[in-house]
Amino acid sequence: MTRILIVGGGYVGMNVALRLQRRLRHHAEITILDADSYMTYQPFLPEAAAGNLEPRHLVVPLRQVLHRCRMLNGWVVGVDSERRTVRFRPHQGEGYDLPYDLLVYAPGSVSRLLPVPGLAECGIGFKTVEEAIHLRNHVLAQLDLASSTRDEAIRRRALTFVFVGAGFAGVEALAELEDMAKDACRYFPAVDAADMRWILVEATGRILPEVGPEMGAWTLEQLRRRGIDVRLDTRVRSAENGRVVLDDGDEFDTDTLVWTAGVRPHPLVRATDLPRDDKDRVKVTPHLTVVGRPEVFAAGDSAAVPDLTRPGELCAPNAQHAVRQARTIADNIVARLRGRPLREYRHAYAGSVASLGLHKGVAQVYGVKLRGPLAWLTHRSYHLTRIPTVNRKVRVLVDWTLALFFPRDIVSLGALAEPRKEFEFAAGAPDGAKTGTQDGTETTVPRPAGARF
Template sequence: MAVPRILIVGGGYVGMYTALRLQRRLHRGEAQITVADNDSYMTYQPFLPEAAAGSIEARHVVVPLRRVLRSCEILSGRVTSVRLADRKAEVKPHEGPDLTLDYDYLVLAPGSVSRLLPIPGLAESGIGFKTVEEAIHLRNHVLGRMDVAASTADDDIRRRALTFVFVGGGFAGVEAIAELEDMATHASRYFRGIHRDDMRWILVEATDRILPEVGPDMGRWTARQLSERGVEVKMGTLLKSAEGCHIVLDDGDEFDTDTLVWTAGVKPNPIVRAGDLPLDEKGRVKATPFLRIEGTDFAFTGGDAAAVPDLTRPGQLCPPNAQHAVRQARRLADNLLATLRGRELKPYRHQSAGSVASLGLYKGVAQIYGREVRGYPAWFMHRTYHLVRMPTLNKKSRILADWTLGLFFPREIVSLGAVQNPREEFTLAARM
């Protein structure tokens, strides 16, 4: 008798944690687990701002799937289609012919991608902030622009290089601009002729408040804190154009910049539209309270791409955050095992504990079980909570070592921008 195959699409929070739990609880020969994702590692996204700021080594915020999922088959490639009717999925490896995978049970957790708007110049000029590659690039880019500004006598080039624009006032945008502004302020003391006042940091948010996840009062407090640090917080403002990196805002402000970071929302991974999956009006996969895909008894889903009912708030859906994703993975794995063994399933229910955000070194904001926390205590809670949630003792130890060393030694201010074009020097040498 053939061993059933469990296909897990996506190696993020839900995918990796589900596979890890199944790996630990499946009996020998009970099922085969296949994990398919474009990357062979899971990125712990809450630590991306600190990785971009240099407080954490970027390699320490990713977990290699092959190391933690040793009993699973790992396929690196892009899943191009998932079909429920015939239980097949199409995978395009990075090299070689496409693969067709048959499966008996499915876990669909492809996550989300940046949601771009049809703004002229955005696709050509902007950069997202969802991957470790983007975090590394942004750190190198900011320090590289400071190098440019310190090495030119042209005021226009200098002004453009030292203007940094972030669009989107949610967690990603606020944490990114806060951490990078903090890093750049520290770095400026080593750049002759560059002072904090020479830099312009701008946060653009379309709604009338930032950080809605921590409540209106803490959002206003955060806006004041950023403003006191010299960050221009433009709420109720839209980006109209970014052609040629010339920024046009609907409040009449226009200026040039070399740095445009887009963090204004996400959307489900496009893979959910390639197949016969049931979708809601926002393109998310419809899920039951048991984390099954609607209309099936063999397919499960969770995370950013899933519309999971929030049983603690009737009529609403679970927000797409790491807190829910990790807990959904645990329930999803247990319900899949229950299905495999003919046992009763349990619904997913989790009362949100709150939200925490870092605003730079020793600065933070949080709302925990309705209580508002700010400043150093919130920053400490942010680090502690996410350190506990970081997978593997190896990564926990490395991150803790990074933080400990940061108490005694200053941040690195080296821009390794050449990693973006590693063959450039070699190519130039060949022409000489």
């Protein structure tokens, strides 16, 4: 049997495996290597952060859908294409080598950070479901704090929300969370929507370049009408201790700094002997085979894929290309095993859709420009058809249907990030509230976040 290793369980890895397990059945041994056992449908992250979707419904369990494949959880720490082996390290225990006949290398990407002082300590990305849910809980917790404190400086800091990067991730995340927070204010009598300060910082002179200049300008106007402070041609100089300093001279304190200023190939690419370009992307041919390595295929955010519809350019690192590249890889693997010629990857960009909150959106599909509720409906319809498996499609549709009849849930479950804190508190202070000191005085022990009184 042909041994096929797939590095990465994202858009490319999961879709390649799905297609191969249907077409090859018992003629190949397919193994997927990934740190997680699920694939995240990232276009729905903003809706999950806003509480429109249940977080579990935008992730696809790989072990369940890839029932004819073997799943190994851990890290790929090296690729030796000469020996045709992959060095794999599970989450615990010693690493070992896995031999392959054909390799699909698609580890994806990570957030592209800049050397901004304080960013690594106080920033948060928006690429994973964990980050999206943490951000939702954090925003709601900030509203809790602002409605409870009497310190005006703490209140201003809590109600200042900063997003850096005005691409899809930044604009959709900010728009959905601002919409959710404004809706939640009805339950916080001490907090008015006008008290919140939402800031979008973009280094270039435009936002949402994917939808074109005209629709990007329209989106900018809509955000500013909602009171969102959009700073174009502006960069963050520092963010130490939550003090954000911009290069336009403005500075302010915040507890919320969301970094969505682009992505870069996964650092694991450097642990391979595969040829790379100056941006650490794996060099591939139009057939999606790695240059000089015909037994290795690569695609997605970590690959420099030639765009045959625009000679001389590369395919954008987005889900639209990744899913279609996965199909081409799977078909080419089958063709290779059956002695048939490989086909080139060619796909003209169909357009983009973006959600800007409940019943608000912007889109440009095959040159047709949409805005408002119609664009929002197009966004939902398109992604509902693209999320993998009928199971997830039905669950997402049920979530949306229930949202028509019930208000948004505004529960903050921030304590989920530290589930043992209550137990550790109980173990350290059995009386649950006070401890004695050497001078005979009594000191109150601060309760942890989420502790019950």
